[in-house]
Amino acid sequence: MSKPTLAERLTALDTAAELADGRIARADSERIRAVAQSGSSRRELSDxxxxxxxxxxxxxxxxxxxxxxxxxxxxxxxxxxxxxxxxxxxxxxxxxxxxxxxxxxxxxxxxxxxxxxxxxxxxxxxxxxxxxxxxxxxxxxxxxxxxxxxxxxxxxxxxxxxxxxxxxxxxxxxxxxxxxxxxxxxxxxxxxxxxxxxxxxxxxxxxxxxxxxxxxxxxxxxxxxxxxxxxxxxxxxxxxxxxxQLERIEADIDSATSEWADARVPSQPPRDAEKALTQALGQAAGVPAIAAAVGSSYRKRLGQRTGWLLTSWMLRFRADPLRRLGLREEADESGVHRSSMPKMSASGRAQANKGVRDYAARASADLSGGWAESVRERAESALPGLPEELDRAVARTRLQARVSWGWSIVTVLQWVALLAALVGVGWYLLLWLMGSFGFGLPFLTPEVPTVEGWQVPTLLVAGGILLGILLGLLSAAFGGVAGAVRRTRARRRLLRQVNATAREEIVEPVREERERWRGFVEAVKLARRR
Structure with missing residues (x-):
């Protein structure tokens, strides 16, 4: 690598002064800028x-x-x-x-x-x-x-x-x-x-x-x-x-930048730092509760659609867990997903604040004192508006607690089972009426057909009831598994949106600050290289 010219070194020093503005002591940044300007001015005059x-x-x-x-x-x-x-x-x-x-x-x-x-x-x-x-x-x-x-x-x-x-x-x-x-x-x-x-x-x-x-x-x-x-x-x-002249300018450069002579170009923040931030903000935003509500809502809706018709109607009187939280799955007429969730609690805010501060501490661990403080300030500047941003992140997430139309087949079968049982009950009721009011006339007391010794009305009643219960139990079992899957998917989608908010509000500003430090260190090292 070729040695930089003095002009390049002074330009790098001026760049360092611009990048350091507000991040280091004012006297230090002014001194760096003064050395850069003085050195450039001196070179333009008689050498x-x-x-x-x-x-x-x-x-x-x-x-x-x-x-x-x-x-x-x-x-x-x-x-x-x-x-x-x-x-x-x-x-x-x-x-x-x-x-x-x-x-x-x-x-x-x-x-x-x-x-x-x-x-x-x-x-x-x-x-x-x-x-x-x-x-x-x-x-x-x-x-x-x-x-x-x-x-x-x-x-x-x-x-x-x-x-x-x-x-x-x-x-x-x-x-x-x-x-x-x-x-x-x-x-x-x-x-x-x-x-x-x-x-x-x-x-x-x-x-x-x-x-x-x-x-x-x-x-x-x-x-x-x-x-x-x-x-x-x-x-x-x-x-x-x-x-x-050259030695004086070089000495000025070395003196003005001596504090950062051994500064290291920062590496990337720990990989798990952003993940930990997302998890903390997700907890603060109520992601576990919302994801659980998605799973419970799905099971409730599936039970309403595919459960035994004699009991499933009672599920309609149970509040939908998702709507209880004030969330809606579909966008409104303007295409926006909205939420009427209550404001973040004090404990939620405290958890979000801690997550942000922990992330800022880890992201600034390898920076100098003034720059580390700047990183923390940039991260914490997002705290006042963070609850609303997290609420928007939750509101724009597609929760998908709806039951697919494919389950309509089970609904049809439930109705078929119920109708079969009703037909059997009606058959027996008709036979009873005919036996009670037939006045002994043979043509009013027909013989009941059988299958393998079982009367057909009995088979219709028993089969209809058993089929309905069996379908209800199977759909309930499947609903438990599917609800868990929906819960996991909802949690993943919610955390993805929370992560997008964390990146925009916290991670990206911190990254910009770290890149500013990187540019400063590289500019200082270039200015000091002879």
Missing amino acids: EHTVVGFFGATGSGKSSLFNAIVGADVATTHVRRPTTSTPLAAVWQPDGSAALLDWLEVRDRSERTGGFDKQVGPLILLDLPDFDSVRSEHRDIAARLAAQVDVLVWVVDPEKYADAVIHRDFITPHSGHSAVTLAVLNKTDLLSASDQKAVADSFRDLLERDGLGKVKVLGASARTGDGVDAVRQQIAKVAKGRRA
């Missing part, structure tokens, strides 16, 4: 000039050292605070530097003739306001330019080299820029040789504690000129390779 900024506290002799290195008294020096109120630029080979200095907002410019060093190309040295100035605008200028220059030169004096403001507010935030950082202990003429070493060692230890690693501390005295050439040589060494 020939190296910009070196001199930063220091009041009284550090920063401006005097700047003059000594420039070789002319171009920076105003004064014993009163603040020493420098606006940034000043000393420019070697100024052609093409105007736009860059405008971007840096440096108005005071001093063009230098000749070369800073024979091996160094176009160069800009900046003398900046004191970063511990009593005037906040001076500190703001120093802070802004500390984030824009290519090379940082920290100038301290023996009295303030350990000042907390220098280390906490300025050096530590740029601790990842050791490749483009120089540290100068100025006013060494005020110290003995042994004290110079002790103070320099102490300053170096503080810098390492700030995170700068192995940084060489240069001793110098702007008043006597001692060490000035060494500082000049170090500046030339950093600038002559013309990599300071």
